[in-house]
Amino acid sequence: MLHPTRDQIDLVDVMAAIGHPVRVAIVRKLAASEEEEFCGSILPDVPKSTLTAHWRVLRESGVICQRPEGRKLFIRLRRADLDDRFPGLLDLIVYEGSRAPSE
Amino acid sequence: MLHPTRDQIDLVDVMAAIGHPVRVAIVRKLAASEEEEFCGSILPDVPKSTLTAHWRVLRESGVICQRPEGRKLFIRLRRADLDDRFPGLLDLIVYEGSRAPSE
Numbered sequence: 001m002l003h004p005t006r007d008q009i010d011l012v013d014v015m016a017a018i019g020h021p022v023r024v025a026i027v028r029k030l031a032a033s034e035e036e037e038f039c040g041s042i043l044p045d046v047p048k049s050t051l052t053a054h055w056r057v058l059r060e061s062g063v064i065c066q067r068p069e070g071r072k073l074f075i076r077l078r079r080a081d082l083d084d085r086f087p088g089l090l091d092l093i094v095y096e097g098s099r100a101p102s103e
Numbered sequence: 104m105l106h107p108t109r110d111q112i113d114l115v116d117v118m119a120a121i122g123h124p125v126r127v128a129i130v131r132k133l134a135a136s137e138e139e140e141f142c143g144s145i146l147p148d149v150p151k152s153t154l155t156a157h158w159r160v161l162r163e164s165g166v167i168c169q170r171p172e173g174r175k176l177f178i179r180l181r182r183a184d185l186d187d188r189f190p191g192l193l194d195l196i197v198y199e200g201s202r203a204p205s206e
Contacts, residue, residue: 011196013122015119016122018118019117019119019121019122020119024115087191088190088191089191089192089195092114092189
């Protein structure tokens with residue numbers, strides 16, 4: 001399970017990853033909890049097969065870390081890496097989510 | 104030719120629009136010139152039909168304004184609107200472009 005290093009994270013990949021309604025919802029949920037989450041608890045109403053594709057896009061772009069534990073998968077936002085590389089970006093995404101709760 | 108108003112611009116749409124190698128190159132070029140540009144001069148090596156699709160995505164998400172004049176099309180980055188709605192975002196995109204000139 002490949003994760004880019006902090007230096008390998010590319011802003012264009014991150015924007016493409018987060019520029020999707022389901023994936024931005026995942027990012028906002030993870031940002032709110034500030035903790036590693038069981039993947040099944042993040043967006044329980046979205047089908048698992050749909051989410052699997054989104055985890056991959058988010059992981060390969062460097063937005064999240066995935067950690068398998070037994071048969072479960074735990075997900076964490078790479079907040080420190082993203083804040084270091086792209087200061088203000090996550091704050092903007094979280095702020096816009098709080099302005100427009102319908103998203 | 105529909106352009107969203109400043110208030111209608113959605114961050115997720117903007118990220119999806121800019122999260123593409125050709126479109127981020129367009130945005131960086133327009134940001135560098137700070138002026139309205141003739142559409143044929145922005146990325147002269149990219150086929151016109153390809154660019155036409157990109158202008159639409161960038162316009163509909165609120166990243167650029169398109170102004171037809173006779174048979175020509177002029178393109179302008181909506182810098183003031185984007186800076187007002189998403190402070191720091193364009194600066195980040197321009198800065199990352201200057202760090203990684205290969206993109």
